[in-house]
Amino acid sequence: MKNLASIFVGFIIFDIIVAAPTMSSMTYDSETYDIALEDLDNLYDYDENLSVDQAQVEIGTVLPSIAREMHSPLPEEPEEEASTPKLIDGSSPHEPGVLGPHTHEGLPTCLLCTCLGASVYCDDRELEAVPPLPKQTTHFYSRYNRIKRVNKDDFANLNSLKRIDLTSNFISQIDEDAFRSLPQLQELILRDNQIRQLPELPPTLTFIDISSNRLGRKGIKQEAFKDMVDLHHLYITDNNLDHIPLPLPESLQSLHLQNNNIQEMHEDTFCKMKDYSYVRKTLEDIRLDGNPINLSKTPYAYMCLPRLPVGSLF
Ligand SMILES: *[C@@H]1O[C@H](CO)[C@@H](O)[C@H](O)[C@H]1NC(C)=O
Ligand SMILES: *[C@@H]1O[C@H](CO)[C@@H](O)[C@H](O)[C@H]1NC(C)=O
Numbered sequence: 001m002k003n004l005a006s007i008f009v010g011f012i013i014f015d016i017i018v019a020a021p022t023m024s025s026m027t028y029d030s031e032t033y034d035i036a037l038e039d040l041d042n043l044y045d046y047d048e049n050l051s052v053d054q055a056q057v058e059i060g061t062v063l064p065s066i067a068r069e070m071h072s073p074l075p076e077e078p079e080e081e082a083s084t085p086k087l088i089d090g091s092s093p094h095e096p097g098v099l100g101p102h103t104h105e106g107l108p109t110c111l112l113c114t115c116l117g118a119s120v121y122c123d124d125r126e127l128e129a130v131p132p133l134p135k136q137t138t139h140f141y142s143r144y145n146r147i148k149r150v151n152k153d154d155f156a157n158l159n160s161l162k163r164i165d166l167t168s169n170f171i172s173q174i175d176e177d178a179f180r181s182l183p184q185l186q187e188l189i190l191r192d193n194q195i196r197q198l199p200e201l202p203p204t205l206t207f208i209d210i211s212s213n214r215l216g217r218k219g220i221k222q223e224a225f226k227d228m229v230d231l232h233h234l235y236i237t238d239n240n241l242d243h244i245p246l247p248l249p250e251s252l253q254s255l256h257l258q259n260n261n262i263q264e265m266h267e268d269t270f271c272k273m274k275d276y277s278y279v280r281k282t283l284e285d286i287r288l289d290g291n292p293i294n295l296s297k298t299p300y301a302y303m304c305l306p307r308l309p310v311g312s313l314f
Contacts, residue, residue, distance in 0.1 A: 101132035109133060113142075118160065130154040133161075138184075143167040150174040155182055163187040174199045191235075195219070203227040211237040211256070220245050236260070237287075244269055253282050259290035264297070271304035280304045287311070 099108035100115060109115070109131040113122035119139040122131060127145040138160050147166060152175035155161060161182050171193040179185060180200045187207040195213040198220050205228050213219070216239065224245055225231060232253040236245070241260040246269060248255065270286070272278045288295065288311030295302075296313045 100134040103131045139163045141165045150178045152177045165189040168192040206230045207233045209235040215239040254285040256287045258287045262291040267301045
């Protein structure tokens with residue numbers, strides 16, 4: 001098909017050269033030429049049964065528009081996308097239709113994944129990158145995939161996004177501003193990945209689960225959770241963490257730090273040594289089991305709590 005098209009383009013060029021006096025402003029930029037060729041190719045795909053003679057007639061009638069295109073500036077989209085067949089939902093890579101924006105493979109996100117209302121479900125689709133999401137997405141689930149990296153543009157401008165669940169991927173790197181400016185993000189689940197450094201997080205978060213990663217000693221910034229005034233669940237189990245991240249917001253109800261490397265605790269970690277009347281009544285669930293810490297060493301550290309932390313007392 002392409003060969004056939006090349007032959008005809010050859011004819012066209014020949015015709016153009018013959019007709020040169022009337023088309024003297026025409027340029028034969030090789031890139032323009034390639035794109036015109038792709039257009040011809042697509043043209044043929046629409047009607048495979050044309051005989052050579054018919055095709056020639058078709059080309060003749062199509063020529064004026066091609067000539068116009070050769071005059072106009074290059075289309076902005078890269079060639080790869082230009083050759084992608086048009087999809088049934090009538091959307092284009094630049095104007096998302098009902099099936100959402102197109103992935104790099106040219107498939108709209110809502111064909112690759114399942115979109116229900118404003119939720120996008122992409123569990124277990126062998127994804128290697130976060131697919132481009134429809135602008136109105138509120139919940140995004142992409143568990144059990146092969147995503148290695150979260151880029152700063154992956155969630156850009158998704159102003160309605162409330163929940164991101166990337167459980168069980170291969171994420172080792174997250175751009176510093178990948179989540180920072182999501183104005184409504186409440187729940188961030190990054191369980192079971194290979195994350196070494198937690199990026200900056202928005203203060204709107206209420207639920208964070210970064211269990212089973214590799215945060216270690218330095219993976220969490222100082223005061224990382226300080227401004228999250230609505231944070232109620234913080235799960236950071238199995239990370240080789242060597243300290244309890246401070247300060248913990250007043251709103252916190254549940255803190256899971258099992259199976260880390262926490263060896264000691266400050267007496268002010270949960271309570272205020274200078275204010276014995278202080279009560280932290282929301283923090284009911286603290287798990288420190290599986291850490292080399294002896295909770296009996298800091299008996300005053302739990303005075304303000306409704307319940308003792310779970311962990312070794314010996
Ligand atoms: C093309 O030809 C095939 C076989 O001759 C026929 O079955 C098919 O319907 C034709 N397609 C068009 C678009 O005419
Ligand atoms: C834990 O701390 C208590 C109180 O300081 C102490 O009596 C006990 O020996 C410690 N246990 C271990 C295993 O260090």
